[in-house]
Amino acid sequence: MNPLRPAILAAAASPRMKRVLTGTKVTADIVRRFVPGESRAELAPVVRALLDSGRLISVDYLGENTTDRARAEATVAEYLSLINELAAADMAVGSDGAAVPVEVSVKLSALGQALPGDGPAIATDNLRVVCTKAAEAGVWVTVDAEDHTTTDATLATVRELRPEFPWLGAVLQSYLHRTLDDCAEFAGPGSRIRLCKGAYREPATVAYQRNVEVTDSYLRCLETLMRGTGYPMVATHDPALVLAAERMVAETGRGTGTFEHQMLYGVRDAEQLRLAAAGHAMRVYVPYGDDWYGYLTRRLAERPANLRFFLRALVGR
Numbered sequence: 001m002n003p004l005r006p007a008i009l010a011a012a013a014s015p016r017m018k019r020v021l022t023g024t025k026v027t028a029d030i031v032r033r034f035v036p037g038e039s040r041a042e043l044a045p046v047v048r049a050l051l052d053s054g055r056l057i058s059v060d061y062l063g064e065n066t067t068d069r070a071r072a073e074a075t076v077a078e079y080l081s082l083i084n085e086l087a088a089a090d091m092a093v094g095s096d097g098a099a100v101p102v103e104v105s106v107k108l109s110a111l112g113q114a115l116p117g118d119g120p121a122i123a124t125d126n127l128r129v130v131c132t133k134a135a136e137a138g139v140w141v142t143v144d145a146e147d148h149t150t151t152d153a154t155l156a157t158v159r160e161l162r163p164e165f166p167w168l169g170a171v172l173q174s175y176l177h178r179t180l181d182d183c184a185e186f187a188g189p190g191s192r193i194r195l196c197k198g199a200y201r202e203p204a205t206v207a208y209q210r211n212v213e214v215t216d217s218y219l220r221c222l223e224t225l226m227r228g229t230g231y232p233m234v235a236t237h238d239p240a241l242v243l244a245a246e247r248m249v250a251e252t253g254r255g256t257g258t259f260e261h262q263m264l265y266g267v268r269d270a271e272q273l274r275l276a277a278a279g280h281a282m283r284v285y286v287p288y289g290d291d292w293y294g295y296l297t298r299r300l301a302e303r304p305a306n307l308r309f310f311l312r313a314l315v316g317r
């Protein structure tokens with residue numbers, strides 16, 4: 001984890017920084033590296049190429065922290081159209097026992113979780129609509145993890161909907177102190193858990209701050225998931241953790257169809273291809289849409305090499 005990450009994420013939250021960053025040509029170039037398109041039309045050829053290369057995909061319609069009910073409903077409508085298009089293009093052909101090639105990833109804060117009053121219930125109802133369409137189309141759904149203040153509500157939604165949609169996945173973040181317990185809860189039959197390190201700015205009261213602690217926690221959490229009977233999704237680009245996952249697979253006697261690797265679009269492409277060629281299920285998280293600011297700043301904050309660009313914007317270029 002980049003030690004400057006908390007400072008970058010704090011700076012990125014300022015409206016001035018957002019104005020500066022969204023108006024530059026440099027930003028447009030960096031956005032394209034991580035976000036292949038703003039529309040479904042721009043997304044389609046990228047998705048096709050990834051699937052043709054032997055990789056699986058998880059498509060995320062960008063957006064978060066909606067405080068407008070109409071916006072949350074528009075996001076649901078976009079997911080329904082997305083799932084229709086993925087299915088119509090014959091991209092969503094599942095097969096027995098193996099990983100379903102097409103998944104969508106959803107942030108509950110984009111579906112209304114942050115709305116005043118009954119936000120979590122609205123988000124749950126909206127997710128049910130998305131899952132119903134996904135079930136018809138043979139597409140999986142995984143609920144992204146956001147900042148720690150949402151974790152209880154998000155996992156409550158997943159618990160509520162899993163009896164109806166047993167393949168509904170959730171994301172857990174190894175930087176949170178609580179996550180080993182959450183992994184133990186979600187390591188049971190059929191449970192799909194995407195384990196990542198975590199991308200938000202979190203206080204020391206709830207999250208490990210040092211790299212080594214986050215990595216050690218990841219190893220403990222992954223071990224719990226691998227020794228369980230669910231379907232672990234190993235979401236990391238960290239070479240040591242990718243290797244550790246392979247060691248745990250061998251130790252636990254898991255077959256190839258019982259877990260998958262996941263990485264972000266635009267990050268370690270050659271490693272993605274290597275894992276897919278080695279016969280692993282390798283899923284790429286592909287975001288699209290015009291609300292890319294939050295996603296982009298999290299990617300910049302993870303990566304020291306992108307800092308020069310960021311700091312230039314910070315001092316007003």
Ligand code: FAD
Nearest residue numbers: 144145196197198199235236237238262263264285299303
């Ligand atoms: P790091 O130690 O950060 O990175 C290891 C190596 O990977 C780096 O040395 C570098 O070579 C490469 N790398 C990593 N990030 C970048 C980058 N941005 N640009 C270029 N190279 C990079 N986080 C959440 O909080 N909630 C989620 O729902 C969530 N979903 C995710 C889904 C997927 C499929 C993945 C892969 C990640 C997701 N994340 C999510 C982000 C995650 O929490 C980390 O912030 C991110 O993956 C970086 O951590 P890392 O494990 O790759 O290790």
